[in-house]
Amino acid sequence: MSRDGLGPAYMTVDQCKSPSILVVDDNPLIVDVVVGLLRSQNYDVLSSCDGREALDLLQRRSVDVVICDVMMPNMGGYELYDTMRANPEYAHIPFVFLTALDDQKEIDHGKEVGADDYLCKPFEPEELLAVVKGRLARSKGLRELGEKRFEAYRRRIIHTLSHEFRTPLVAVNAGVELLLEHQDVLDSDKARHLLDAVKRGGARLEKLVSDFMILQQIEAGMVTKLFETRAVDCNLSTMMQGYIKMRQETFQSQGAQVQLIDNSQGMRVRIVESQILDCIDRLVSNAVKFSNADMTVEVELSCGDSCAHIRVRDRGIGFDMSKIGEALNAFGQINREKLEQQGGGLGLAIASQYAAINGGRLEFESRDGGGTVVTLVLPLSAP
Secondary structure, eight states: OOTTSOOGGGSOHHHHOOOEEEEEOSOHHHHHHHHHHHHTTTOEEEEESSHHHHHHHHHHOOOSEEEEOSSOSSSOHHHHHHHHHHSTTTTTSOEEEEESOOOHHHHHHHHHTTOSEEEESSOOHHHHHHHHHHHHHHHHHHHHHHHHHHHHHHHHHHHHHHHHHHHHHHHHHHHHHHHHHSTTTOOHHHHHHHHHHHHHHHHHHHHHHHHHHHHHHHHTTHHHHHHHHHOEEEEHHHHHHHHHHHHHHHHHHTTOEEEEEEOOTTOEEEEOHHHHHHHHHHHHHHHHHTBOSOOEEEEEEEEETTEEEEEEEOOBSOOOGGGHHHHHSTTOOTTTTTSOOOSOSOHHHHHHHHHHHTTOEEEEEEOTTSOEEEEEEEEBOOO
16 A cells, blocks of 8 residues: 555556566467566566468557567567667667577668677577566657657647737738628728738638648658659759749749759759749748848859759848758748748648759858758759
8 A cells, every 4th residue: 555545556557567578489389488487577468370470460459568589480570670660650669679680780780780689599598588688678668759759749739820820810800800790881992902812811721721731742752753753854944943033923923032043054854843933932932031221132053963953042030050951841930930941841741852852952051141041952863
């Protein structure tokens, strides 16, 4: 009985639950020995005779550590390990190889593939228990870290969405309400002003929903499949001249001047044009949005190291380069509490994903004299 009078029946679920260990081996004798040893330490132990059976079991039960033989029928230990590491649901589970193959090259291979440990038969019971105890501690630490990161991510999403959805909704609802209540007395200028506010709010909501849909399509692999089936060779100069012509009027209405500096010399890149234009538009729009007094944005095309470089240069507020990783995460925005971003924090995340899917990357650097240079690097088409 505890000091406050509550016995074990009042412990939390996590406190009551014993660590769960999966033993995978086609030798019944080894399985009996390992299972008996682990159960003597009050572990919850499951077993299977090969990798395929282990995967079926993992779909029904969660485990904290896997102890696995290397050579088994149907699916061996290395294949099971690769399959688990490729699955986000299982990738975090510590994996220990237990095998009769005591050749040093085999041991080194087991460690090289990334397994958490590699024990050879026959093993000392104390050694196996020590390894399991260490892996359980790691598993618990990873789980707690993952929970903390998920909680922080969840809070960021809630904070972002509560602001990004509410702000345009207020503009739309308030504008419509005023128009309905005062339609008989409003002059045309005031009515037009309210309608503009409603339009801006609706456009902002539409952009947010569109970005969410794009992000879901990326995560579902749909955008990658589109690249695999729709990518074609494009003349970079022609594509960018068309983009500047199409968007120049909009940027000028915002007080910005976007200049194209074309040193592409006929470069061609294999891309899905709509994806790369979306990526570039996000970079240029950010440069315009966060510009200061000098609203000139330069887009330079050049070639280097068998790659095309599309540099977007501005004289804006700049980036804290140590926080670029944060900005590239979904819902990640730098200094959101100090700046009115008017966005869901998905723009750079989507741009970065589009770049990667098309075989490229984004690079960031501070610009001498203030501002930022963001470079989209794309591989040149094969000659």
